[in-house]
Amino acid sequence: MSADVFAKKRRNSLALFLLIGAATAVSIIITEFSIAKGVTSVPKAIQWSLSNFYPTKDSLAKLPDILIKLKETLLISVAATTLAGILAFVFAILGSNTTRVNAFFGGFSRGVAVLFRNIDVSIWALVLLFSFGQSSLTGYFALFFGSFGFLTRAFIETIDEVSCSSVEALQTTGASYLTVISQSVIPSAIPQMISWVLFMIETNIRNATLVGLLTGSGIGFTFNLYYKNLSYDIASLVVITIIISIVCIELISNYVRRVIL
Amino acid sequence: MLLERLSKKPFSKSSIAIRLSVLVLAVLTIYAFASFDYKDVKLWDALLLTVDNLKTMFFEPHLKHFTFTQALYQVSVTLGLAFLTTIFGAIFALMLGLLAAGNISSKSLSVVIKGSVALIRAVPTVLWVLIFAVAAGLGSVAAVIGMTFHSISYLVKAYSESFEEIDKGAIEALQASGANWWQIVFQVIIPSSITYIISWTFMRFEINFAVAVAMGAAAGAGGIGFDMFMASGFYFDLSEIGAITYFILMIAICLEIFATQIKRKLKVSS
Numbered sequence: 237m238s239a240d241v242f243a244k245k246r247r248n249s250l251a252l253f254l255l256i257g258a259a260t261a262v263s264i265i266i267t268e269f270s271i272a273k274g275v276t277s278v279p280k281a282i283q284w285s286l287s288n289f290y291p292t293k294d295s296l297a298k299l300p301d302i303l304i305k306l307k308e309t310l311l312i313s314v315a316a317t318t319l320a321g322i323l324a325f326v327f328a329i330l331g332s333n334t335t336r337v338n339a340f341f342g343g344f345s346r347g348v349a350v351l352f353r354n355i356d357v358s359i360w361a362l363v364l365l366f367s368f369g370q371s372s373l374t375g376y377f378a379l380f381f382g383s384f385g386f387l388t389r390a391f392i393e394t395i396d397e398v399s400c401s402s403v404e405a406l407q408t409t410g411a412s413y414l415t416v417i418s419q420s421v422i423p424s425a426i427p428q429m430i431s432w433v434l435f436m437i438e439t440n441i442r443n444a445t446l447v448g449l450l451t452g453s454g455i456g457f458t459f460n461l462y463y464k465n466l467s468y469d470i471a472s473l474v475v476i477t478i479i480i481s482i483v484c485i486e487l488i489s490n491y492v493r494r495v496i497l
Numbered sequence: 498m499l500l501e502r503l504s505k506k507p508f509s510k511s512s513i514a515i516r517l518s519v520l521v522l523a524v525l526t527i528y529a530f531a532s533f534d535y536k537d538v539k540l541w542d543a544l545l546l547t548v549d550n551l552k553t554m555f556f557e558p559h560l561k562h563f564t565f566t567q568a569l570y571q572v573s574v575t576l577g578l579a580f581l582t583t584i585f586g587a588i589f590a591l592m593l594g595l596l597a598a599g600n601i602s603s604k605s606l607s608v609v610i611k612g613s614v615a616l617i618r619a620v621p622t623v624l625w626v627l628i629f630a631v632a633a634g635l636g637s638v639a640a641v642i643g644m645t646f647h648s649i650s651y652l653v654k655a656y657s658e659s660f661e662e663i664d665k666g667a668i669e670a671l672q673a674s675g676a677n678w679w680q681i682v683f684q685v686i687i688p689s690s691i692t693y694i695i696s697w698t699f700m701r702f703e704i705n706f707a708v709a710v711a712m713g714a715a716a717g718a719g720g721i722g723f724d725m726f727m728a729s730g731f732y733f734d735l736s737e738i739g740a741i742t743y744f745i746l747m748i749a750i751c752l753e754i755f756a757t758q759i760k761r762k763l764k765v766s767s
Contacts, residue, residue, distance in 0.1 A: 260584055263577035266570075267637045267719070274642055277633035281642075284632050311529035318526040354749035358711035358722065359742055362729035363554065367546035372533045377547075427511065430518055442621040449623055449715045450726075456623075463627060475624055482619040495514040 291473040298470050299477075302458060306477050309454040312372055313440035316379035321387050321433045324349075328391030334403050335395060335421055337413075345388070352385030357443050361450045370452040378447050379440050387436060394428040395421060427496040434489035441482055554739030561737055563724065572744050575713060575720035579705035581641050586648025586705075587698050593649065594656030595682060600668065601660065610653065617650040622708055626716040640718030644708055648701055655701075659693035660686055692763040699759055703752050710745055721745060 264271070329335050331345035360378035368374040402420040411419070448456020455478060462471040560568060596602045597610040626643030633639040667685045676684070687694075713722020721741055728737040 256584065259580060263580045267574050267577040267581065267641070269577075269581060269637045269641050273633060273638045277629060277638055277642060281629050281632035285628065289628065308532070311525065311532060314522065315526040315529035318522045350750065350753070351746075354746050354753065355742065356707040356710055356745070356749075358707075358714050359725065359738075359745065362714065362725060363550060363735075363738060363742075364547060365729060366550050366733070366735065367543045368538055371535060371538050373535065373538055373540070373543070376533070426515055430515060433522070434518075445621040446623045446711055446715055450711075459624065459627075468631075475620060475628075478621065478624070479616065479619040483615065486615070486619070492514055492518055496511045496518075 285472075288468045289472045290469065291476065292469045295467075295470040295473050298462075299473065302455070302470075302474055302477055305455045305458045306481060308372060309375075309444045309448060309456075310441060310481060312376050312454065313379060313444045314437055316376050317383050317387075317433055317437045317440050320380045320383035321429070321436070324384050324387035324391050325429070327384075327388045328395055329417060329421065331388065331392045332395040334400050335417065346392070349385050349388035349392070352381055353389055354385070355381070357382035357447055358450060361447045365451050372453055374451045375444060375447045375453050378451070379443060382443065383436050383440060387432060390432045391425070391429055394425050394432070398424040398428065430496060431489075431493050434492060438482065438485055438489060441478075441485065445478060550735055553735045554742065556739075557736045558740035558743055559736045560740050561734060562728070562732060568721065568724070568741065568744055571719075571721040571724055572748060575709045575722060576706065576748065578637065578640060578644070578709040578712070578718060578720060579702060582644040582648050582705050582709070583698060583702040585641070585645045586652055586701065587694075589645070589649045590652030590656055591694070593653045594660060595686065597653055597657040598660035598686075599657075600663065600665065601678070601681065601686060607657075611657070614650040614653045617646055618654070620647075622647040623712065623715050626712055626718065630716060635717040637719055640709070640712045640716060643716075644705060644712065647708075648705060651704075652697060652701055655697040656690075656694060659690045659697070663689050696756075696760055696763060699756050703749070703756060706749065706752060 263269070327345040327349060330337060330341045331349065333342070336342035336345075357378050360381045361374065364374045364377050368377065402424060403416055406416045406420050444454055445456040445459070448454035448458075449460050450456075452460075455474065459471055459474045459478075462468075462474065563571075593610055593614070597607050597614070599607045622644055625646045626640050629643045629646075630636075630639040633642065663686060667689070668681055671681050671685055709718065709720060710722040710725070712718040713720040713724075714726035715722075717723060721744060725738060725741045725745075728734045728741060
């Protein structure tokens with residue numbers, strides 16, 4: 237009997253490995269990926285970056301310009317995440333099973349969240365480019381919509397997790413809906429929600445670079461400009477400033493998370 | 498002592514941190530709006546135009562520059578990019594994750610790997626792809642390698658954290674019976690964290706699909722993202738963007754439903 241179980245287990249994992257192998261082979265064919273070229277390009281890229289991709293003394297002259305763009309990008313990411321968090325909070329209250337007003341609003345807000353979450357920021361960026369042009373607002377709204385979907389989902393799960401019993405307890409005492417929200421849901425869910433917002437800010441700073449590349453604004457555009465001009469020394473300076481700011485923000489948010497959770 | 502703590506509670510460290518972070522976020526947001534470079538965009542007009550554009554996108558989708566089957570093929574290219582990067586990333590991350598887990602590896606090695614992985618993660622994926630594009634040329638090779646770099650760094654963090662949560666007793670029991678490192682890995686570490694590994698890997702697959710769309714648009718990696726970039730930047734064809742968005746949405750929602758099912762199944766079995 238036990239031999240059977242092991243044989244079945246082995247058969248199952250063999251089938252799974254074959255399936256993954258086949259899927260990998262198919263993917264290699266349709267994407268025209270060449271393993272040999274992939275393997276050789278890694279040392280080539282390292283060699284290239286060691287000989288070209290570092291800032292020189294001349295490129296430091298561009299540092300003030302880069303820092304201005306970086307500041308703009310960071311502010312856009314923070315502002316987009318904060319406002320998306322507020323809107324997501326409203327939708328999460330309506331969408332969570334413990335706090336929703338009625339089934340219709342519950343389903344509606346969950347549906348909106350699914351739609352927004354699955355449309356990537358790159359799509360938003362390309363669409364918003366039509367109406368906002370090459371301004372900071374294009375990036376702002378792209379990040380805003382992208383964060384909104386993700387945060388709504390995260391907040392719904394947080395509220396469901398933390399506030400089931402305390403909400404019921406308050407409801408039995410006859411507390412009004414707003415009292416329940418402000419006295420029970422917000423206090424018990426806020427550490428988790430701030431943690432999600434901080435995570436989203438980190439993600440958004442990376443996304444802001446991408447959005448900037450696509451829409452011609454912020455730090456992404458600055459990188460693209462120097463990269464396309466083959467001024468790799470300045471482009472590398474841009475990358476270094478991005479790394480420093482993301483690592484700093486990660487350290488800050490890790491610290492805050494440790495204190496509040 | 499207790500009374501002291503009780504009376505201090507409203508001003509405990511965590512509530513101060515919460516208030517402070519809310520305040521900082523609010524101030525930064527207001528400052529951001531004051532400092533934006535609006536470039537004479539009329540906010541209200543632009544918002545109305547966006548609503549109008551979204552209407553064109555979602556209610557009048559059409560394919561003009563390629564056919565339905567071609568679009569389907571391009572979506573499969575994007576899926577293929579996502580799959581390759583996830584598989585490569587998972588294989589490398591599994592090895593590095595074992596070496597980065599503090600409880601089964603040496604402390605200094607763990608610190609070195611975690612630190613370098615954090616640095617790799619700090620560079621946005623699109624920059625990795627563009628950096629590799631100089632050596633390999635624009636295309637699927639640079640895209641896969643660049644995206645794999647980022648997947649590895651993300652998964653190493655996720656894997657090593659779930660390895661570190663494993664019960665210490667089980668590892669010590671095997672060590673006491675004289676098992677070597679490989680036996681510990683294959684008898685305790687992998688079996689007891691396999692559900693986490695699978696759900697993290699699948700979550701990365703979902704992310705990689707979105708990233709692959711973006712790389713097609715921003716770094717010429719091919720696939721549906723590139724077609725979308727062309728529709729937006731060259732043909733100015735909103736209806737086509739709408740049709741492409743429907744394709745992407747369809748795949749993304751399928752992946753999400755699949756992921757929820759996997760998670761549910763893993764929860765039941767564990």
